[in-house]
Amino acid sequence: MDSESGFPKGGKPLIEVTDLEKLFPVRKGVFGRVVDYVHAVDGVSLSVMRGETLGLVGESGCGKTTVGRAILRLVEPTGGKVVFNGQDVLGLPPSPLRAMRKRMQIVFQDPYSSLDPRMTIERIVGEGFAIHGSPKGSQDPSVARRERIHELIEQVGLSHDHLSRLPHEFSGGQRQRIALARALALDPDFIVLDEPTSALDVSVQAQALNLLKRLQSKLGLSYLFISHDLSVVGHMADRIAVMYLGKIVELAPADVFLRHALHPYTQALIASIPIPDPKFRKDRKGIEGEVPSPTNPPKGCRFHPRCTMATPRCREEEPMMVEVEPGHFVACHAIVRT
Amino acid sequence: MNGKTPVLEIKGLRTQFFLREGVVTALDGIDLTIYENESVGVVGETGCGKSMTAYSILRLVPHPGRITAGSIKYKGNELTTLDIDRMRSVRGTKISMIFQDASTALDPVFTVGDQLGEVISLHQGIYEKAALEKKIQEALELVRIAAPKDVMRMYPHELSGGMKQRVMISLALSCSPSLLIADEPTTALDVTIQGQILKLLKALVAKTGSSMMLITHNLGIVAETCDRICVMYAGRIVEDAETFELFANPRHPYTAGLLMAFPRLGEKKAELPVIRGTVPDLMNPFKGCPFVDRCDKATEVCSKQRPNRVEVSPGHFVSCHLWHGGG
Secondary structure, eight states: OHHHHTOOTTSOEEEEEEEEEEEEEEEETTTTEEEEEEEEEEEEEEEEETTOEEEEEOOTTSSHHHHHHHHTTSSOOSEEEEEETTEESTTOOHHHHHHHHTTEEEEOSOTTTSSOTTSOHHHHHHHHHHHHOOOSSSSSHHHHHHHHHHHHHHHTTOOGGGTTSOGGGSOHHHHHHHHHHHHHTTOOSEEEEESTTTTSOHHHHHHHHHHHHHHHHHHTOEEEEEESOHHHHHHHOSEEEEEETTEEEEEEEHHHHHHOOOSHHHHHHHHHSOOSOGGGOOOOOOOOSOOOOTTSOOSSSTTGGGOTTOOHHHHHSOOOOEEEETTEEEOOTTTSOO | OTTSOEEEEEEEEEEEEEETTEEEEEEEEEEEEEETTOEEEEEOOTTSSHHHHHHHHTTOOOTTEEEEEEEEEETTEESTTOOHHHHHHHBTTTEEEEOSOHHHHSOTTSOHHHHHHHHHHHHHOOOOHHHHHHHHHHHHHHTTOSOHHHHTTSOGGGSOHHHHHHHHHHHHHTTOOSEEEEESTTTTSOHHHHHHHHHHHHHHHHHHTOEEEEEESOHHHHHHHOSEEEEEETTEEEEEEEHHHHHHSOOSHHHHHHHHHSOOTTOOOSSOOOOOSOOOOTTSOOSSOTTGGGOTTOOHHHHHSOOOEEEEETTEEEEOTTSOTTO
């Protein structure tokens, strides 16, 4: 198992995902007959260690968001296994699942739609207590709740007088802080960060990223950091996984990843990032073509139609994840000759 | 770019919005010149006025906004006072624009061919079917769309984001404008597609000899595509210089902060340097420098007096009290 899910040896994973699969049915006609499936996530295995940030990168539609949601069962996976802290998440009945969700939270991409516009910040941040009960502490539950909310709002760098306001009074960066305070309310161990800074400006993004890092080291959180922006993931993550059309194609420790990515897709992805320094102005290699439809993914290696290194074998046989050096996994026939 | 002829000259441009709650000064004295065959990048964060600059140039400022001062000259002709009909002939043929979101900029009920054909007929007077179709195909081939015959019969929803943006570029370039304004042309696209589109834009601009004004929040994009860069903040251009100069010697504290705050691939820092605080409210007019509340180097004069635009080295202009004329 060790080599397949790709976690460093010795450590104990908090989250272990094996062969996760999510197929969305495509329905047609009056009776809604299922005619096909969208292979959003197709056999993804990964793990997140305690206190670790695993970065998940890929382009729109590659299934990275679905992976995050399927782990929390916000979408019901159609196959595979998710183990959280030694407990199987997928088999859990509703009420133990709800208890487990206390420990797994999510921050969504769009801070404008993820906060209820008619709730005050205090209610938004404290909503978890309404479901899971007030935090322990003072005798009086409402006092304990209040204290905890104050503590949370300070933790994310906002002040007490913000609590009685409504979401529309805040900027994007502040809203994302509120969403983070809500996620932290129940002392989770694990947070899925789904493009948490994509809607923010550069200067605000830097503030938010720093806050996330600070909270992680203070509270010992594990993150699954989902993003399309490799520069941001490179800054945040300890290990990085790249997804393409529902599959992970490469997984490596961040420093190894950035120094020598092996998969042709990863290389193209890195080559496509514009560097904010004209000295490194490069003749873009990039890649041609567009991502094929996940309803009918290409046979063999899913990247082969766009790959410059593709061989006949790539068209026929699906490559497996192989460990090429400690902790560095890649699924490519051209790189790993077996 | 000295010695070249300017295509567009903006001087002291001010655009304001008259709302019930008060007056928002979206642009506050913009000076900007774009020369022939030059691509100028305009960078800044949300609400700094970069898109409003583009809308002002094309006189497309939405109600209740209005240009209240300044001049915009296209090859010597004043645009701010031009009548509507004449302005319409400037748009598209002389100055054209690519919008950020191609899916809303294209009309969903007409085919790609219809939309391209309309522009070509209107501006070039070609109405005959066969000739028009040929022109449409050429326009699509120009943006490297494979199978233009099929694509011209498609509706926008049948195209991917990258394809839609290619169609938009083709629309914008169909009348060979001398100035192309691209407003965040790749923000809605994936990074690999963004690479393709930028490459295409660069090649086409070089081929047709137009000038380009590229509006973006992404410093990486301007670093790779533009000759000169203007940095905007709170409705003003705070710094402008040639690309290499700007990245090597950012003079304005905001530019320097922005460059530092950008996470770079392969550089791992414990913390990213940040610019504290947030952008000021443009409803409240400020007497001094708009960046004063977020600036670590601010002095007393910064909150009292508006900084002048000074040339710190040839072609490098900064509006900051730290830089007086001649040091």
